[in-house]
Amino acid sequence: MTYAELQRLYQLPFFELLQQARAVHEQHWPENEVQLCTLLSIKTGGCSEDCGYCAQSARYSTGVQAERLLDTEEVMVRARQARATGSTRFCMGAAWKGVRKGTAKFDQVLDIVRSVSTLGMEVCVTLGELGEDEARDLKEAGVTAYNHNIDTSPEHYPSIVSTHTFEDRLKTIRHAQDAGMSVCSGGILGLGEQSGDRLRMLEILSEFNPQPESVPINALMAIRGTPLQDQTKVDAFEMIRVIAVARIAMPRAKVRLSAGRTHMSAEAQALAFFAGANSIFYGDKLLTAANPRANEDMALLAQLGLKAQQPNPDLSAPEPDFSKPMSPAADGCVMTEEAVHSCGCGDL
Numbered sequence: 145m146t147y148a149e150l151q152r153l154y155q156l157p158f159f160e161l162l163q164q165a166r167a168v169h170e171q172h173w174p175e176n177e178v179q180l181c182t183l184l185s186i187k188t189g190g191c192s193e194d195c196g197y198c199a200q201s202a203r204y205s206t207g208v209q210a211e212r213l214l215d216t217e218e219v220m221v222r223a224r225q226a227r228a229t230g231s232t233r234f235c236m237g238a239a240w241k242g243v244r245k246g247t248a249k250f251d252q253v254l255d256i257v258r259s260v261s262t263l264g265m266e267v268c269v270t271l272g273e274l275g276e277d278e279a280r281d282l283k284e285a286g287v288t289a290y291n292h293n294i295d296t297s298p299e300h301y302p303s304i305v306s307t308h309t310f311e312d313r314l315k316t317i318r319h320a321q322d323a324g325m326s327v328c329s330g331g332i333l334g335l336g337e338q339s340g341d342r343l344r345m346l347e348i349l350s351e352f353n354p355q356p357e358s359v360p361i362n363a364l365m366a367i368r369g370t371p372l373q374d375q376t377k378v379d380a381f382e383m384i385r386v387i388a389v390a391r392i393a394m395p396r397a398k399v400r401l402s403a404g405r406t407h408m409s410a411e412a413q414a415l416a417f418f419a420g421a422n423s424i425f426y427g428d429k430l431l432t433a434a435n436p437r438a439n440e441d442m443a444l445l446a447q448l449g450l451k452a453q454q455p456n457p458d459l460s461a462p463e464p465d466f467s468k469p470m471s472p473a474a475d476g477c478v479m480t481e482e483a484v485h486s487c488g489c490g491d492l
């Protein structure tokens with residue numbers, strides 16, 4: 145969709161925009177479903193890159209400690225738990241600039257992917273930069289979607305990140321597409337961008353060929369210690385407008401209401417679902433930052449009469465085995481909006 149078309153939509157009176165987005169949504173997504181995706185940080189912290197929003201960059205003192213790459217069984221425990229609690233997509237993130245074929249860490253990721261892909265969920269990974277070979281190996285191992293966000297406009301990107309370029313991001317996305325993986329790509333609001341940057345971001349995403357299979361829209365979780373720690377919170381109406389425009393511009397994409405839901409009221413989230421969001425990260429933690437509690441999300445979906453998306457029958461897998469151990473319970477753990485440990489304890 146052209147910039148001018150996106151701008152015309154973005155500037156519509158709020159309810160007109162919502163009505164248009166709703167019509168597109170009902171036409172393409174009549175099921176009244178929301179996909180639940182579980183996120184797991186399989187390699188936390190210590191990243192070489194300087195993304196100004198990120199709790200995991202080694203350049204900032206955010207309180208997030210660098211940890212080792214999880215082993216396959218540790219990940220499988222979390223993946224089985226995710227499936228048992230209704231997630232149909234399991235997304236694994238690693239705090240790396242990228243991955244290279246022939247390294248022990250890449251082999252370990254492939255091993256994790258092979259195992260997780262037996263469980264019948266969509267398997268998404270976000271590992272940073274990929275070359276053609278790495279993309280092919282990931283696809284062969286069972287990755288269904290590669291997450292690589294463009295984050296903002298190409299014009300604003302250099303004020304947020306200096307250690308890689310916007311063009312580098314596009315190259316990785318092309319490699320993922322060429323290897324036959326679906327692409328999950330979106331961005332973050334609240335990076336000090338203008339509304340024009342948001343529209344440029346949507347313009348570029350909507351012009352991918354094919355369009356992204358999913359589009360995460362994150363609101364900045366301002367992390368203490370990062371250059372963006374004092375950014376003001378994203379206005380919920382702005383977030384909903386961007387979701388509505390994304391829905392119209394990319395009718396077949398899952399639009400994921402991603403980071404930042406802890407700052408949104410239940411009513412604002414309901415409007416975001418009305419405007420076309422049909423996927424969320426589900427579970428008490430994102431990668432390092434807080435997410436709404438799973439039971440609150442369940443209650444919200446029930447209140448709105450929305451159903452959790454059912455597993456894809458094409459991704460056949462045995463029934464959940466409830467005898468397997470669950471990951472450590474987060475019961476009683478107080479999550480905050482700051483970065484928290486990846487052990488799930490909730491400590492800062």
Ligand code: SAM
Pocket residue numbers: 197198199237238239240241270271272291292293295330331332362363364365366367403431
């Ligand atoms: N290292 C990989 C990369 O950069 O693509 C994968 C992990 S990275 C944490 C994944 C995405 O999470 C980023 O592209 C960004 O859109 C989002 N993200 C990271 N920190 C965030 C924050 N503080 N608030 C909102 N979104 C954030």
Ligand code: DTB
Pocket residue numbers: 183199200235237270291293330331360361362365402403430431432433434483
């Ligand atoms: C995406 O767009 N958002 C998720 C996922 N893709 C990997 C990550 C959100 C991270 C929020 C900050 C944190 O947890 O450190």
Ligand code: SF4
Pocket residue numbers: 191192193194195198199200201238239240241272
């Ligand atoms: Fe590293 Fe990704 Fe964080 Fe950037 S967003 S610092 S590449 S983990």
